[in-house]
Amino acid sequence: MTTFTHSSKTGVVGAGLIGRAWAMVFARAGLQVKIFDADAKALSACMGHIETLVKDMHAADLVQESPADIIRRITPVSSLAEVCTDVDLIQENIRETVEAKIDIFSQMDALTHKDTILASSTSWLPTSLFTKDLAGRERCLVGHPTNPPYLIPLVEVSPAPWTSEKTTQAAMAFYKLVKQEPVLVRKEIHGFLLNRVQGAVLNEMLNLYEQGFASSEDLDKVMKFGLGLRWSFMGPFETIDLNAPDGVVDYANRYGQTYAEVSKTQADNTWSPQVIAEIERERRQVLEHNQLDARSHWRDRRLMALRRHQKDQPA
Ligand SMILES: NC(=O)c1ccc[n+]([C@@H]2O[C@H](COP(=O)([O-])OP(=O)(O)OC[C@H]3O[C@@H](n4cnc5c(N)ncnc54)[C@H](O)[C@@H]3O)[C@@H](O)[C@H]2O)c1
Known part of the structure; x- marks a missing residue:
């Protein structure tokens, strides 16, 4: 080979x-x-x-x-x-x-x-x-x-x-x-790793939206100004390792039971066309349809800036 x-x-x-x-x-x-x-x-x-x-x-x-x-x-x-x-x-x-x-x-x-x-x-x-x-x-x-x-x-x-x-x-x-x-990916699975993780996050976002807990804009802010900042340079496992003084086991001892309880209330989502249409309507109020291309260009520029930042990050 x-x-x-x-x-x-x-x-x-x-x-x-x-x-x-x-x-x-x-x-x-x-x-x-x-x-x-x-x-x-x-x-x-x-x-x-x-x-x-x-x-x-x-x-x-x-x-x-x-x-x-x-x-x-x-x-x-x-x-x-x-x-x-x-x-x-x-x-x-x-x-x-x-x-x-x-x-x-x-x-x-x-x-x-x-x-x-x-x-x-x-x-x-x-x-x-x-x-x-x-x-x-x-x-x-x-x-x-x-x-x-x-x-x-x-x-x-x-x-x-x-x-x-x-x-x-x-x-x-x-x-x-x-x-x-x-x-x-050690064993075959539909959607591999990234799309499965992305799907889990999107399903939960859709559920929270559908059940009226927050607007689509505020749910995006949860990632943009919250989780995404840490996750852009370290993963969720490394995050929890650092979010309790003594590492992963300490974190799990403090919060694991609560996560386990919450996970029982996290249902599947059917991606209902009505809910998707509602999110589309909210998105078009923030970004008009004819601005989608320009915003994609903006996204690529932000990604380039982030990559430059990551290149300077010590190993
Ligand atoms: N778009 C994404 O974000 C993304 C991300 C990761 C992986 N992928 C995967 O990459 C693959 C391509 O996706 P894309 O977004 O580039 O699609 P695309 O529609 O932009 O491009 C597909 C190209 O394949 C050509 N094509 C079709 N049949 C062909 C054939 N028999 N021989 C040669 N060329 C042929 C088409 O003419 C077209 O130009 C898909 O399997 C997709 O799941 C897409």
């Missing part, structure tokens, strides 16, 4: 939001990237998006190399066969259905060298759902990024039971090489 270095060659399949972001991440780390999309328009548009992105990152002092040098490493190609030829790892980023993933993985398995790692960016689907019948299934896994991966480094590496240990270790090393932070 491949040992990844800065001379490794990569392929990106699907040049939408996530595919083009991955291409930028791989090229930023010095690797050669071929990128393919079944939609010729999406393929030709992706280089413009990447150029804007790299220039923004350069202006924010998050890449030091010249944008032109980074962009030069990315080559759009016009067939799946081309992107699959002479590459050490393929990152797949097409639409999120089991059928589409089964189809593309079966084609990639047939078109690539037997040592090429095949990684999917799928947000929810365990590897075993779309690789079961492949001859090369031991070299397939999920490498789920967080959007946008050039600013948020977490990658969830989730192998199937038949993925070889060598493949998993090589993929972990690969994502580290491209300056991401891989975490290993």
Whole structure:
């Protein structure tokens, strides 16, 4: 199995939001990237998006190399066969259905060298759902990024039971090489780790909102001015380790029983269309629909500032 270095060659399949972001991440780390999309328009548009992105990152002092040098490493190609030829790892980023993933993985398995790692960016689907019948299934896994991966480094590496240990270790090393932070999902689970945690928080927010405890704006403030400040640089386990004088056990002795009682009142949420429409109405009062793009741009700038801050943080 491949040992990844800065001379490794990569392929990106699907040049939408996530595919083009991955291409930028791989090229930023010095690797050669071929990128393919079944939609010729999406393929030709992706280089413009990447150029804007790299220039923004350069202006924010998050890449030091010249944008032109980074962009030069990315080559759009016009067939799946081309992107699959002479590459050490393929990152797949097409639409999120089991059928589409089964189809593309079966084609990639047939078109690539037997040592090429095949990684999917799928947000929810365990590897075993779309690789079961492949001859090369031991070299397939999920490498789920967080959007946008050039600013948020977490990658969830989730192998199937038949993925070889060598493949998993090589993929972990690969994502580290491209300056991401891989975490290993030890057993397959729908939605991996991040989306499950995000789902738990959203369900509770929806319940609190639906039951009339607070407005959507105030619930967002709970994260923005409260939990999110600590959680932006350390996790909830580290947080509780420091929130009682003697660490985790001390914290659990003081508050664990209360959390256990409260958890009995934390119901599932059905994401009712009426409640979602009500939140949409409240959000549109704070942010008009035609301001969504500008606000997304603002969000990316704030993320860039946060990344710069994190880069200065001692280990
Ligand atoms: N958007 C997110 O926030 C996010 C975050 C993490 C992971 N993901 C995952 O990444 C994947 C891609 O999501 P996205 O948001 O980039 O979608 P997108 O719609 O922006 O891009 C998908 C691209 O795939 C192309 N495509 C479709 N079928 C193809 C095929 N057979 N061969 C080649 N190209 C094909 C489409 O033309 C399109 O350009 C999904 O699996 C998604 O779950 C998305």
